[in-house]
Every structure is written in C-alpha cells, then in structure tokens.
Amino acid sequence: MTQPQDDRSAVREMMADVAPRLADITNEVVVDQLWEHDDLSPRDRSFITVAALTALYRTDQLRAHIGRALDNGVTREEIGAIITHMAAYAGWPTAVNAVTVAREVYEERDG
Numbered sequence: 001m002t003q004p005q006d007d008r009s010a011v012r013e014m015m016a017d018v019a020p021r022l023a024d025i026t027n028e029v030v031v032d033q034l035w036e037h038d039d040l041s042p043r044d045r046s047f048i049t050v051a052a053l054t055a056l057y058r059t060d061q062l063r064a065h066i067g068r069a070l071d072n073g074v075t076r077e078e079i080g081a082i083i084t085h086m087a088a089y090a091g092w093p094t095a096v097n098a099v100t101v102a103r104e105v106y107e108e109r110d111g
Contacts, residue, residue, distance in 0.1 A: 042072040050074070051082050054098040055090035062098060066105045076106065 015023035035045060046069035053062040066079060079102055087095035 043069075043074060046072040046074050047078070047082065050079060050098075051086055054083055054086045054094055057090075057094050057097060059097060059101055062101050063105055066102050067109070070105075070109070076102075 012023045012027060015026065035042070040048075046065065049065045050062065050069050053065055069079060070076070080099075083095050083098040083102065086098065
C-alpha cells in the first residue's frame with residue numbers, strides 16, 4: 001500500500017520551510033522505507049506507534065497518529081485499550097494526556 005500523496009505533501013509542507021532536508025528524509029526513510037515495508041500491516045504499525053507516542057508523551061505526533069490509526073482500522077475502543085495498557089508501563093500522566101488527545105481527535109472527526 002503506497003502512502004497517499006496528500007500525506008506525503010502534508011509532511012513536506014509542515015517541515016520544508018524550516019528544514020527541507022528533514023522533510024525529504026522523513027518521506028524517504030520513515031514513510032517510504034518504514035511505513036511501506038510489508039513486514040507489518042499498517043494497522044499493526046498504528047497500534048505500535050500509538051503506544052510508543054503515548055509512552056513518550058509526544059502529544060503533537062500522537063494526535064496525527066491516532067487519526068492515522070483510525071484510518072488504518074484501529075477502533076476507538078482499541079485506542080482506549082492501548083492508552084489504558086500504557087498507563088501501567090509509562091505512567092498515569094502519559095495515559096491521561098493520551099485520553100485528552102484522543103478526545104480532541106474524535107471531536108474533530110465527529111464535527
């Protein structure tokens with residue numbers, strides 16, 4: 001499955017004016033080589049990424065990846081389970097932060 005051009009363009013636009021080479025490397029390595037490799041499904045990658053970003057308290061990236069996880073077939077209930085599971089391993093504040101981020105993503109999507 002190829003990364004939609006819109007996603008690649010959004011990554012490029014977000015970074016290009018400040019760090020154009022970082023934008024290129026992100027698309028070439030993270031998008032093309034990591035996310036597009038066939039050793040894990042996009043859904044599995046989303047599960048892992050949401051857990052990691054929750055644990056690392058990376059709010060901005062978590063917001064984008066919760067949206068991507070939903071697009072990749074991860075349910076809201078599963079996202080809640082990931083966040084709950086991470087509370088035991090990454091700490092309660094990280095889980096509470098992730099709940100806040102998830103709520104914002106859901107509200108944005110629900111309109």
